[in-house]
Amino acid sequence: MFKFKHLGMGAALAGAALALTGTAAAQDSGPVKIGAIFSQSPPGSVVQGTQVKAGLEIARDMLNEQGGILGRKVELVMEDGQGLPEKGRSAAEKLITRDGVVAITGEHQSSNVLAEIEVAKRYNIPYVNTNGWSDAIREKGYRQVFNPANYNTRVSQAMASVLADMDVDSVVTFAENTDYGIGQAELLGKYLAEKAPDIDFRYETLDRQSKDFMPAVLPLKANPPDVVVNILLPPAAYILMNQLYEQGVAPSATTWLYDGAGLADYPDFWDNVGEAGRTLLEFGLYHPAMSMPPLGEKVSEAYTERYGKEPNRLIFQAADSLFLLAEAMNRAGTTDADPVIETLQGIEYTGTRGTITFSDEPGYSFQQWLEVPFVTYQLTETGQPVSEAPLVQKAGQSLDPDLLVRPGD
């Protein structure tokens, strides 16, 4: 009996070993699984998640048409991060331990990125941050995490320069109560103090789930600032804009409205803000007038063909995330984590938005593509598509104040 028990156990172990070998063999010959985490349901930004998904799928299809990664098809294993750090963390855990993904990408909310990179670090899995802007992500200094996306310091420096060139005296910023919002507002204050110390700057955090911002707007009526800056994402940003407009605070003859959250390239922007969006100044990571590498043109065409509308920045950022991973794996000749990470560290790759390299300087620039291109444009007409909005600050140049259209003109 004793022997039979041991025989049974041995057989079970042998079976398990065979099964594992079989799985490993299947993974080597089957598709390359890349984990993709983004918001597919509230309270996360499903609007952003939908765009990230579209960008990833276009990149996946383009890669597969060209032979995939190391001759194997690319498979995206998608999980819903719901904009909740705990969901993002468990999604990353599941992707790595159950699905056996070789890398993770797609996340677009900083709070979730901060949770997911802990898992990526623990399992030593390459992680490409698609749209988490918070500097705290970079400051962790994790070798597994790469940032071809925009970052708060970049936006804050750019916006501080624009505000300094606008020659204004007072700026009030409304920021959402997230790592992204608070981080960016604080940095904007810091860089504004350096570039234009005479500007009176203050910021207020607003709950992104709130539907009424009147108590924050009303005090500005008596003493309107020269500029109101928005650092909230939709739908809260739309509600804030409508209430600022309703109360005659901004945009108005005395107060500019300046958005740092990229609202204008959301497909639902004009349906939700109407007149409140006219004369909005917009920090932009994508504008059709920007020069773009051939890969960017191809992704743009594929998106327009598939969805019948203009692409926005998230499409390109998501596509770049996947293209980078594929390129690193192809160059490394393996999907194993360490060679892929080392390849990414030294990579020089022309993606959809420019030639991407990663800095090894610690702090906000760690494994960050520092030269993310940006412009500033102004929506001069209600319902105006981004492609027709005039640039008031071209990529790599300063703001031209003469091009600005005064609210009320």
Next chain:
Amino acid sequence: MLYLDLTVTGLMTGVFYALMAIGLTLIFGILRVVNFAHGEFYMVGAYTYTLLSTALGVPVWLTLPAAVLVGAALGWVTERTLMRPLYAGYSSWGLMKDEYAIIVTFGLSLLLINLVDKVIGPYPYRGPELIDTARVHLGPVIADGHRLMATGLGVAVIAGVFAFMRFTVAGKQVQAVAQNRLGASLAGIDPGRVSAAVFAASGGLAAFAGGLLAPIINASPDVGVFTAVKSYVVVVLGGMGSVAGAVVAGLFLGVAESFGAVFISYGYRDTFGLVILILVLMFRPQGLFGEKGRSV
């Protein structure tokens, strides 16, 4: 001027808190359960109003009652299919497994949010305004024309609910069932029908609020979540089951939040209600207008 602005804005917000809370408190009064899907009735009202107007071109003055009808139908179906099995077969109200109501309505809330997210999509929709007047100047106070109109309609409906409860036979039947379900049934009132009617009315009121606010809040799948939380605070603050309490507490909360956000900190705006709630529960656990205890 700021004080006046804050008072007017707070009262306007309070009207909608009250409108939402009345439906919730009516359900509690009749069924002794908390409907965790109440915010989603509001969301359905906002979508109905917006999509009928923008996608089908129905005039806004027809889409508003349509939103009420859809909300009422949803409330009625919820009571008939999800709530009724919870107490069917029990002769004593005390045996009702109301803990199941929490789970069922919470599940319904998640279902509706995700259903709308998948079927209609994640993008927010802004509803059309009832009147095309962007800004109305009332002395130093500026208000959006739609917001004023919506507030006026909200006040009218709240007054209508009071009149219904006080002066109609049906209203007295609702009060009778709220006071003593068994006693009411012995007097010939059908508690099941009253429960279904109250659930329908509650759904209709929430959808009405959602429709009225659709141009301000921009309908999205989770638009009702935050508003529902405020409604729970208002209901407990006013006294669970008290319609008058819900109105007074709604207006009070609206004004308190408005002033607190400016003179204390906007960051704590949503905690003021909870702090007031804790204080009320400490010193008057039954709420402002609630009864100390109910026993039969």
